[in-house]
Amino acid sequence: MLKDITLGQYFPGNSIAHRLDPRTKILLVVLYIISLFTARGLVSYALIAAVLAVCIKVSHVGLRPMLKGMKPVLFIMVFTGLLNLFFTPGERYLIEWGALRVSDTGIKNAVFMVFRIMMLIMGTFLMTYTTSPIRLTDGLEALMNPLKKIKVPVHELAMMMAIALRFIPTLIEETDKIMSAQKARGADFESGNIFQKAKALVPVLVPLFVSAFRRADELATAMECRCYAGGEGRTKLHVLKYAGKDYIALACGIILLSGIITLRKLGI
């Protein structure tokens, strides 16, 4: 069912990965992604994979939700893999089948590409699995704060994001409920061609939009009732503070990146 979508869902816990400052985690993910795209050789990939494995282990999230989260992007992974496999020019061709040719570099690229996407997703998911959406937006807001100087509406963006994140589960639940109600009246979402399927969604989308607008309206009123007037002079309930573990974690991230850069220079 829809509820099973785990894309970016938060798994409550109290591991070290959960307790890190959200800013640290965002910066770590950035460092991790740069490392991933800098990596060239097998050794580099193995190193990053090992770091990822350790992070997953200490986060207590478990491998299953990680792999489950991969499902929605499976298509992209297979697609990229196949493109790389068949359309990379190389020195030697192992299989030639009309326009489709598999070269040795092709195989290498395909494998690396698929691993890169997989690790990219797992790394970012690890962050969203261990950070509640509220803390994540708090972290993003704090990191983007300097942009206020050039008139970027950082607070408003963060607030919008927080609201959007807050309402994703609500809207999913609502969709689920409306779909069930229409199924109880004999709606059929599974069979038929693409046009019939699209048409079958009208009885779900209309009530969903109506209720989304109603919710937005109610939320705006509720916020105004509590004197919300933008970010100016607003204080936070949970003030973000760096602790010793955050500095250590950041140091680890920088070491990883420099290590990968060195390995790239060496060509492995």
Added chain:
Amino acid sequence: MKPILEVKHLTHTYSAGTPFQRSAVEDMDFAVNEGEFLGIIGHTGSGKSTLIQHLNGLLKPTEGQILLRGKDIWEEPKKIREVRFKVGLVFQYPEYQLFEETVYKDIAYGPTNMGMTGDALDHAVREAARLVGLRDDQLEKSPFELSGGQKRRVALAGVLAMEPDVLVLDEPTAGLDPAGRENLMANIRDYHRNKGKTIVLVSHSMDEIAQNVDRILVLKSAHVLMQGTPEEVFARGEELITAGLDVPQVTRIAMALQRRGLPVDPAVYTVEALEQQLQQLRKGGTVC
């Protein structure tokens, strides 16, 4: 009495294999008899909503079976839609499922999905609208123009129009004012009396249940706590209260009188029955 629906060892587990795993329904066993008015009562989180979504095949049992007229509803998963036409389910706050341009079209959605057309369709829609007390001129309005209570009637008519053998209602009166509540319950009672169809009513108002149903099923934390006629269930009033559930106000008064030494039978749930007992007591007779 012949059972129309049988629930056998039903268990449903949500999010199996994740940290969120929990059983909303565990090893439930009961039957709904042909033509009866069954009430299901229980706290929020007692598994009521999960249970009723099994009755028409919206949820698939993790374990156990649902039999409709003796046949497992999941025997042919392809034909589950037919089950949904036979067991009509009206969700909580059903007014949020309305989507059509006119009330008429919205009520016709279910029967159209069944393949009804022409005069049969028109008849089913008008009959359902009549049963819930909608006027003819309201049928051409947009459902979004109606008041909350009227929207709910439209949603109820949308399910009644499919002429289901069993009608399952999840808190049909939640959020209505007392007059609207009584009005809607009267419509449902009339429907039950005139059509003789089976009704399952889920509610957490003991008074509403006591006044309407033939038999009660009490749920507590995913299990069936007790089942029986209102007399049988309310005779165990103390037990209901320890379980954190309510008893009808009249039963509470009778229980209080009994505690103060009056020889009344606390298994009453209508004002008339208690009045009769008290009248007899005044005359000096004994009750029970």
